[in-house]
Amino acid sequence: MTDQESRDRERARAMAEREATHASDTPDDYRGNADPNGVGVIPSSSALATPALADAPVSGSGVGAFGARGKVRIGDKVFRYLTAGAGMFVCILITLVAVFLLAKAIPSIANDKVNFFTSRAWQVSGSTLEFGIVDLLWTTVLSSVFAMLLAVPVAIGIALFITQYAPRQLARPVAFVVDLLAAIPSIVYGVFGITVFAPKLHGIIDFLNRYLGWIPLFKKQISDPGTVFAGGIILAIMILPIITAIAREVYERTPRENVEAAWALGATKWEMVRLSVLPYGKPGVISGAMLGLGRALGETIAITLILVAPPSGAPFSPSLFYGGETFASKIANAAAEFNNPTQTGAYIAAGLVLFVLTFAVNAAARIVVNRRREFS
Amino acid sequence: MAKRIEAKNLNIYYSKFLAVSEVNFTIAPRSVTAFIGPSGCGKSTVLRTINRMHEVIAGAHVQGDVLLDGESIYGSAVDPVDVRRTIGMVFQRPNPFPTMSIYDNVVAGLKLQSGRIKKAELDDTVEKSLRGANLWEEVKDRLGKPGAGLSGGQQQRLCIARAIAVEPQVLLMDEPCSALDPISTLAIEDLIQSLKEKYTIVIVTHNMQQAARVSERTAFFNLAGVGRPGQLVEIDDTQKIFSNPSEQRTEDYISGRFG
Ligand SMILES: Nc1ncnc2c1ncn2[C@@H]1O[C@H](COP(=O)(O)OP(=O)(O)OP(=O)(O)O)[C@@H](O)[C@H]1O
Numbered sequence A: 001m002t003d004q005e006s007r008d009r010e011r012a013r014a015m016a017e018r019e020a021t022h023a024s025d026t027p028d029d030y031r032g033n034a035d036p037n038g039v040g041v042i043p044s045s046s047a048l049a050t051p052a053l054a055d056a057p058v059s060g061s062g063v064g065a066f067g068a069r070g071k072v073r074i075g076d077k078v079f080r081y082l083t084a085g086a087g088m089f090v091c092i093l094i095t096l097v098a099v100f101l102l103a104k105a106i107p108s109i110a111n112d113k114v115n116f117f118t119s120r121a122w123q124v125s126g127s128t129l130e131f132g133i134v135d136l137l138w139t140t141v142l143s144s145v146f147a148m149l150l151a152v153p154v155a156i157g158i159a160l161f162i163t164q165y166a167p168r169q170l171a172r173p174v175a176f177v178v179d180l181l182a183a184i185p186s187i188v189y190g191v192f193g194i195t196v197f198a199p200k201l202h203g204i205i206d207f208l209n210r211y212l213g214w215i216p217l218f219k220k221q222i223s224d225p226g227t228v229f230a231g232g233i234i235l236a237i238m239i240l241p242i243i244t245a246i247a248r249e250v251y252e253r254t255p256r257e258n259v260e261a262a263w264a265l266g267a268t269k270w271e272m273v274r275l276s277v278l279p280y281g282k283p284g285v286i287s288g289a290m291l292g293l294g295r296a297l298g299e300t301i302a303i304t305l306i307l308v309a310p311p312s313g314a315p316f317s318p319s320l321f322y323g324g325e326t327f328a329s330k331i332a333n334a335a336a337e338f339n340n341p342t343q344t345g346a347y348i349a350a351g352l353v354l355f356v357l358t359f360a361v362n363a364a365a366r367i368v369v370n371r372r373r374e375f376s
Numbered sequence B: 001m002a003k004r005i006e007a008k009n010l011n012i013y014y015s016k017f018l019a020v021s022e023v024n025f026t027i028a029p030r031s032v033t034a035f036i037g038p039s040g041c042g043k044s045t046v047l048r049t050i051n052r053m054h055e056v057i058a059g060a061h062v063q064g065d066v067l068l069d070g071e072s073i074y075g076s077a078v079d080p081v082d083v084r085r086t087i088g089m090v091f092q093r094p095n096p097f098p099t100m101s102i103y104d105n106v107v108a109g110l111k112l113q114s115g116r117i118k119k120a121e122l123d124d125t126v127e128k129s130l131r132g133a134n135l136w137e138e139v140k141d142r143l144g145k146p147g148a149g150l151s152g153g154q155q156q157r158l159c160i161a162r163a164i165a166v167e168p169q170v171l172l173m174d175e176p177c178s179a180l181d182p183i184s185t186l187a188i189e190d191l192i193q194s195l196k197e198k199y200t201i202v203i204v205t206h207n208m209q210q211a212a213r214v215s216e217r218t219a220f221f222n223l224a225g226v227g228r229p230g231q232l233v234e235i236d237d238t239q240k241i242f243s244n245p246s247e248q249r250t251e252d253y254i255s256g257r258f259g
């Protein structure tokens, strides 16, 4: 190495060093200004987290230096009480509903002459109470899960179309139309379902029965159009908007870096979606599906209008091509006869099971959402 | 397999905004070229036109041409997907696929390109690529664990392994060390030195020391003026750029008399 060369190298190094110091200034400053406790942002929805916030020491090293220790800002206080109050109100409300259901249901269940969970009987007008929920549970779960299974793939497809494929001019109207489905009252779905839609299903039902009839689920049982099959499809349309909306939201938020990682590997559009968008959105879509399921479980008027109740004493059938009653439709059908408390109690007991079921499904959806948060 | 890159009269747009104008350069195969210049002058933008990543941004488009061994990558018959399979890229922030294991991350690109591959062959590629990225010893016992569970420096090397697993002809790196500590940085610089035996490498960096250490050629980019598009001021041997650049503006920038 010549003299000239080594001097040049020296110089380059010195300059580069200076540059490096400059470069490292920015992040340090930034860190210095950042809120040391990270409590600068109070999530507005965290009424339940209020105790934790209250416990957190407000002792960032900087605070004492301003000589303002212990000073409580009135706005903070009011806000905290308001949020805590709102949170508590909801909890109290739920507890009251649960207590009400239990108090009304327990005497009737105690007088039930058959097993509440396993009996198919529903005899509540006479002097002896005989009621069990197994048929209701089956029809409720079957119609709702069927609806969810139909709705989820369609919702994923629509959400992918809107967020990934459609040109902007098309994405907006499509999203709008899907949202509009949520604005249709459920009574309209019910009337449409039973008068227009369900009678058109004969062809499909016969077809499925012919080829899949050996599976009990697809065995044709009645020729009345008011089947679980028809009800489930209408339910699927009803829960489509919420699942689509959630899927759309999570797909839209796929981090750019994940998307670019896929592009840079030479992924095609679909491969990019498969590598980045779908895995990222999966927990969100699962929770959206569960919220939809929760809604389908409790849907009342549409399903009451569509489903035809089998005559009492008819044998059990697991088939989709059969009528039935869900918890909600059973209660709605009997609403006119809530005149004696033990009889009413039987229906309330059914309502209680529905409450627990829906609660469990929604809680599961929440857990999935929260688990996601840990990852990101 | 490394290839020569030529840029011809590149004008690069974000919608109507001309970000970089009239870029011309030639990069020799099996060499390391550093892109330096102040923030916002278009280094990343130029880099991303070399593998047609620029156009994944809505409204972004390019005039002019980039040639790979004399063949246009912007020709009407060229599929950008094929271009990206030939030209690998490593980003500023490590971006392994978060839901995939280390193993699956490494073979992700390979699986896209060749569909079904024998397990033994995949295993070989994983080991070779991870060794190539200096990561094998650290992760060989936990290939099934999620890639997101590694440290930042390890994640970045995982991304390099993922990029070289498909044996690209060119490797583009956009500030690959800016989120890393000095030791990981050193590891990656060593890695660049060994990778240049096989690949043509272009690296964007804000660290001039790094440019001086790893590259043979350096390109200095700058804004043509306030509110004007970025431009390539000069490209020359790294030695010369840092000691005796032809342009006054380069001299000003690297000696800190910038602005
Ligand atoms: N997605 C985008 N949309 C619109 N303009 C963009 C986009 N990305 C970059 N630009 C603009 O293009 C110009 C060049 O940006 P570029 O990111 O290439 O700079 P850079 O040299 O890589 O800067 P840095 O050193 O900070 O990374 C800037 O004016 C920037 O604002």
Ligand SMILES: [Mg+2]
Pocket (backbone or CB within 6 Å): B043, B044, B045, B174
């Ligand atoms: Mg950049």
